[in-house]
């Protein structure tokens with residue numbers, strides 16, 4: 001069995017909990033509290049900024065034109081295309097997208113960022129990919145599952161969001177990162193393979209926690225991090 005097949009099997013519990021989460025179900029049903037959607041977009045805008053810098057780190061750890069091109073193209077994709085699902089959600093929340101940018105990350109999103117950054121700074125491309133992969137992988141499956149279960153029509157409030165993540169381009173991104181992780185895992189030491197698994201599972205857990213953070217409007221307990 002390939003390394004990524006093992007990862008998927010070992011993390012079935014988290015994938016299932018993500019599908020069952022009320023925020024994800026609400027996306028399918030077309031009904032969510034507007035504040036929760038705004039809370040998600042605020043945190044996710046900053047999350048995507050972190051993800052962009054991680055592609056930069058991955059480039060610095062790459063030794064082939066193919067990998068560099070892939071990560072470079074993903075930076076362009078996040079900057080140019082991933083604003084569409086965010087605009088869909090901002091419209092639903094009734095707030096201009098620009099007003100949902102520049103907020104401090106709530107604790108869970110901040111923890112997710114710190115986790116990915118810390119794994120990436122260990123310097124091994126396989127570990128960096130392992131920490132990043134649950135991001136496209138869980139969204140690819142969420143998009144496909146919501147499309148299959150709810151068959152949204154263009155008048156569905158989250159039609160664009162679901163169509164965007166159900167699209168083949170997300171599956172292709174996931175597929176390339178899976179292939180590269182399988183190759184890197186193949187020549188990694190048992191200890192590094194164990195660390196890749198640990199990094200992957202923690203990112204899966206943090207994907208689930210990100211949905212819960214949004215749904216529960218999680219904030220820092222004493223308000224903004226620092227007074228401005």
Ligand SMILES: Cc1ncc(C[n+]2csc(CCO)c2C)c(N)n1
Pocket residue numbers: 044047048051074075077078082134135136137139140170173207210
């Ligand atoms: C918390 C969180 N996790 C995953 C995504 C989805 N996503 C973000 S970047 C990317 C890959 C593009 O190369 C994908 C699929 C999100 N928006 N927010």
